[in-house]
Amino acid sequence: MLTQDEMRRIDAIMLSHDYNQAAVIAILQEVQKEYRYLPEDALCYIAKGLSLSEAKVYGVATFYENFSLEPKGKYVIKCCDGTACHVRGSIPILEEFRKQLGVTEKNPTTEDMLFTVETVSCLGACGLAPVITVNEAVHAAMTPKKAAELIAMLKEEAADEN
Amino acid sequence: MSKYMIIDGNRVEFDDEKNILTLVRKAGIDLPTFCYYSDLSIYGACRMCVVEDEWGGILASCSTPPRDKMIVKTNTPKLHQHRKMILELLLAAHCRDCTVCEKNGKCRLQELAHRFGLKDIRFKNTSEEAPLDTSSKAIVREPSKCILCGDCVRMCNEIQNVGAIDFAHRGAKMVVTPAFGRDLADTNCVNCGQCAAVCPTGAIIVKSNLKDVWKALYDDSKRVVVQVAPAVRVALGEEFGLSAGENVMGKIVAALRRLGFDEIYDTSVSADLTVMEESKEFVKKLESGDTTYPLFTSCCPAWVSYAQTKHPELTKYVSSCKSPMEMFGTVIKEHFKSRDIMDNKTTISVAVMPCTAKKAEAAREEFTRNDIPDVDYVITTTELVKMIKEIGIQFNELESEATDMPFSLYSGAGVIFGVTGGVTEAVIRRVVEDKSQQVLKEIEFLGVRGLEGVKVCELPMGELTLKIGIVSGLGNAEKLIKKIESGEEYFDFVEVMACPGGCISGAGQPFSHQPEKLDRAKGIYKADKVSQIKRSEENPLMMALYDGMLKHRTHELLHVEYRSDNV
Numbered sequence: 001m002l003t004q005d006e007m008r009r010i011d012a013i014m015l016s017h018d019y020n021q022a023a024v025i026a027i028l029q030e031v032q033k034e035y036r037y038l039p040e041d042a043l044c045y046i047a048k049g050l051s052l053s054e055a056k057v058y059g060v061a062t063f064y065e066n067f068s069l070e071p072k073g074k075y076v077i078k079c080c081d082g083t084a085c086h087v088r089g090s091i092p093i094l095e096e097f098r099k100q101l102g103v104t105e106k107n108p109t110t111e112d113m114l115f116t117v118e119t120v121s122c123l124g125a126c127g128l129a130p131v132i133t134v135n136e137a138v139h140a141a142m143t144p145k146k147a148a149e150l151i152a153m154l155k156e157e158a159a160d161e162n
Numbered sequence: 163m164s165k166y167m168i169i170d171g172n173r174v175e176f177d178d179e180k181n182i183l184t185l186v187r188k189a190g191i192d193l194p195t196f197c198y199y200s201d202l203s204i205y206g207a208c209r210m211c212v213v214e215d216e217w218g219g220i221l222a223s224c225s226t227p228p229r230d231k232m233i234v235k236t237n238t239p240k241l242h243q244h245r246k247m248i249l250e251l252l253l254a255a256h257c258r259d260c261t262v263c264e265k266n267g268k269c270r271l272q273e274l275a276h277r278f279g280l281k282d283i284r285f286k287n288t289s290e291e292a293p294l295d296t297s298s299k300a301i302v303r304e305p306s307k308c309i310l311c312g313d314c315v316r317m318c319n320e321i322q323n324v325g326a327i328d329f330a331h332r333g334a335k336m337v338v339t340p341a342f343g344r345d346l347a348d349t350n351c352v353n354c355g356q357c358a359a360v361c362p363t364g365a366i367i368v369k370s371n372l373k374d375v376w377k378a379l380y381d382d383s384k385r386v387v388v389q390v391a392p393a394v395r396v397a398l399g400e401e402f403g404l405s406a407g408e409n410v411m412g413k414i415v416a417a418l419r420r421l422g423f424d425e426i427y428d429t430s431v432s433a434d435l436t437v438m439e440e441s442k443e444f445v446k447k448l449e450s451g452d453t454t455y456p457l458f459t460s461c462c463p464a465w466v467s468y469a470q471t472k473h474p475e476l477t478k479y480v481s482s483c484k485s486p487m488e489m490f491g492t493v494i495k496e497h498f499k500s501r502d503i504m505d506n507k508t509t510i511s512v513a514v515m516p517c518t519a520k521k522a523e524a525a526r527e528e529f530t531r532n533d534i535p536d537v538d539y540v541i542t543t544t545e546l547v548k549m550i551k552e553i554g555i556q557f558n559e560l561e562s563e564a565t566d567m568p569f570s571l572y573s574g575a576g577v578i579f580g581v582t583g584g585v586t587e588a589v590i591r592r593v594v595e596d597k598s599q600q601v602l603k604e605i606e607f608l609g610v611r612g613l614e615g616v617k618v619c620e621l622p623m624g625e626l627t628l629k630i631g632i633v634s635g636l637g638n639a640e641k642l643i644k645k646i647e648s649g650e651e652y653f654d655f656v657e658v659m660a661c662p663g664g665c666i667s668g669a670g671q672p673f674s675h676q677p678e679k680l681d682r683a684k685g686i687y688k689a690d691k692v693s694q695i696k697r698s699e700e701n702p703l704m705m706a707l708y709d710g711m712l713k714h715r716t717h718e719l720l721h722v723e724y725r726s727d728n729v
């Protein structure tokens with residue numbers, strides 16, 4: 001169940017798009033920004049608000065890779081596995097991340113909800129290969145060693161924040 | 163000069179046809195399609211209807227509008243290869259156990275594979291076993307048999323405005339599913355079954371209750387009583403090569419007797435009861451002066467569910483009358499109560515319906531008294547066909563028989579319930595004070611007849627002019643409700659049937675297109691024409707019932723209060 005506050009926030013997002021059905025993707029993006037994923041209740045609330053069927057909104061949310069119906073970690077690590085990154089060794093980097101965090105392809109998020117590791121087909125930064133992003137930050141010319149250091153640093157950062 | 167196209171060397175003139183496919187079919191070529199229905203939006207997914215233009219280009223004829231002097235071919239080596247390849251690829255990802263498939267013999271994929279003489283599939287079988295969704299009382303989904311034509315999705319969204327299912331995920335992972343992969347029973351599905359009616363394969367089928375019915379028939383301790391809905395009689399014959407609209411009620415009764423049913427009745431009888439009760443309610447509503455909403459009919463269980471889920475504010479304006487099937491169910495159980503004790507038997511009440519939503523209706527808690535459902539099992543027209551075929555009754559040879567006493571009399575008003583506008587016409591016949599032949603004829607031409615999705619008519623009554631709306635297809639109902647809510651239109655009475663055209667087009671009927679539906683409607687009106695009793699109140703059986711079993715108990719036995727938490 002959504003709280004009153006959550007409903008108000010989603011309503012505000014929908015209102016900024018005039019409750020326009022055609023803006024459902026933009027609305028989903030903004031809601032995802034709030035939660036870092038798209039909770040079922042939020043999707044149902046959006047469906048109601050836009051007078052779309054729940055099945056339709058679910059269809060849109062599952063069509064795009066960028067939408068997630070599963071909660072994601074605070075740090076979303078995207079390992080590029082495009083051609084350039086792949087030939088320059090993206091897989092060992094990905095494996096290092098997974099090993100460090102104990103996550104898999106099927107369960108990409110750590111239990112403490114701190115990290116999510118996923119692959120993307122191309123980040124469009126082939127000159128920086130192998131490249132990864134952590135949320136919005138780009139890390140170029142990665143190596144497995146750098147990956148391990150990055151995790152350690154992020155863990156520290158998270159601990160400091162608490 | 164009219165515009166024309168050259169199709170396979172033949173000149174085909176056209177006017178405002180929306181696509182080449184229509185012209186090709188007009189030219190006598192049955193181009194195969196999976197995803198094309200003229201009533202639904204054009205999707206262009208299956209690519210079976212491709213044609214080749216004069217430059218060798220391949221066009222999907224369903225989604226290409228015709229152009230003047232355009233030249234296309236429907237049969238070329240390239241097209242032939244394309245179509246076969248599409249079928250092969252579809253079958254590569256499809257369960258191929260046809261013999262045990264519910265859709266065996268009725269499957270479009272099977273039919274086309276046969277038509278194209280497919281011998282082997284060159285590709286690895288990638289079909290995945292996906293679990294069956296048997297949660298719904300009316301519909302079974304078998305996702306592994308889905309070919310993603312989207313017919314069901316468009317039917318559910320465009321015609322019915324329900325949207326219980328849609329596409330999810332994409333590419334090779336694409337599926338048709340309720341939101342969040344839920345069970346169908348956990349959605350706002352109203353069980354109208356129109357998805358199953360248009361599904362070309364066995365991916366969405368109507369849930370069968372035949373096993374239960376056979377079991378009851380074979381059990382000597384059971385008295386199996388059956389009622390047959392009005393719409394069944396004008397469609398069942400189609401499955402035995404008879405023409406659509408031919409009234410085969412007499413043969414149906416004979417077949418039911420051979421199948422071992424003990425008592426056979428016609429739901430038109432309880433439709434008369436519905437008319438009596440609903441007319442009373444209508445007059446009361448008019449007298450109350452409450453003009454916020456009209457009185458909505460309640461015969462269609464899919465509409466009742468729709469109103470409950472989408473418009474809870476309307477539920478108190480939906481007639482409290484039970485549907486004819488449930489009224490009869492109650493009457494049957496009451497009637498045989500004492501005889502059951504005497505004969506040491508249990509009465510099992512079966513209903514043969516054109517409808518899938520009736521299966522869900524029968525299972526509703528509101529229609530169960532002391533843990534005993536008033537209607538135990540609902541089977542569809544096509545299920546009855548299966549029973550007849552299974553034991554080998556030569557249907558066409560049967561001599562017509564009459565239904566059983568004491569519930570054998572019904573009026574023409576009861577029969578026309580099977581078609582959109584019928585309930586309204588029946589109620590008008592009841593409430594209009596002038597009972598002359600002339601007026602009866604005039605009612606016919608008020609605008610209540612015809613298969614249009616939305617009909618509006620005005621009925622002069624005393625000093626008032628009553629406005630009546632008749633809609634079929636829940637999408638049309640939604641539009642009407644919007645107009646009522648916005649104050650754009652006002653109605654005193656609104657009849658809603660979920661299936662386009664009314665019960666004659668129910669999902670339990672043999673598959674049909676518009677021409678068959680028109681014929682079925684004609685058949686229904688013909689049955690009314692030959693009936694000696696035209697108005698429900700003239701049915702002597704009504705008096706007997708109201709003076710007997712129903713005395714002081716009409717509210718208890720014939721009305722229902724739907725619970726909002728129980729949809």
